[in-house]
Amino acid sequence: MGKAVSNGFLDGTLDNIATSTEMYVTSAEPANYAGISAVELADVTIDSGDFSKADGDTNGRKVTVAQQSSVTIDTSGTATHVVISDGTDIYVTTCTSQVLTSGGTVTIPSYDVEIADPT
Secondary structure (H helix, E strand, O other): OOOOOOHHHHHHHHHHHOOOOEEEEEOOOOOOHHHHHHHEEEEEEOOHHHEEEEEOOOOOEEEEEOOEEEEEEOOOEEEEEEEEEOOOOEEEEEEEEEEEOOOOEEEEOOEEEEEOOOO
């Protein structure tokens, strides 16, 4: 018996990610939403216009999170993760490690969250 999933099923998960309204650059991976404050270096407000869904690069579906330019750095430290959140749940990804200095700015490049079709 084969495996299959409809785009609508995958889009449901991606739609959940696309309800995020907050983006953070952090110095470590937070365990949960409450843990962001201990590792936050920079933050920016995002909205539904910062997300776009499409077919995945090889299969499945993806949501692209838009680039955020000139985000003010609140705390000095070494950036290692980017977190998006809806105020309760989090999605965490790694980023190129770089030293950030309070008062400066950082650009968060666009990235994809992709869910592959089952194999």
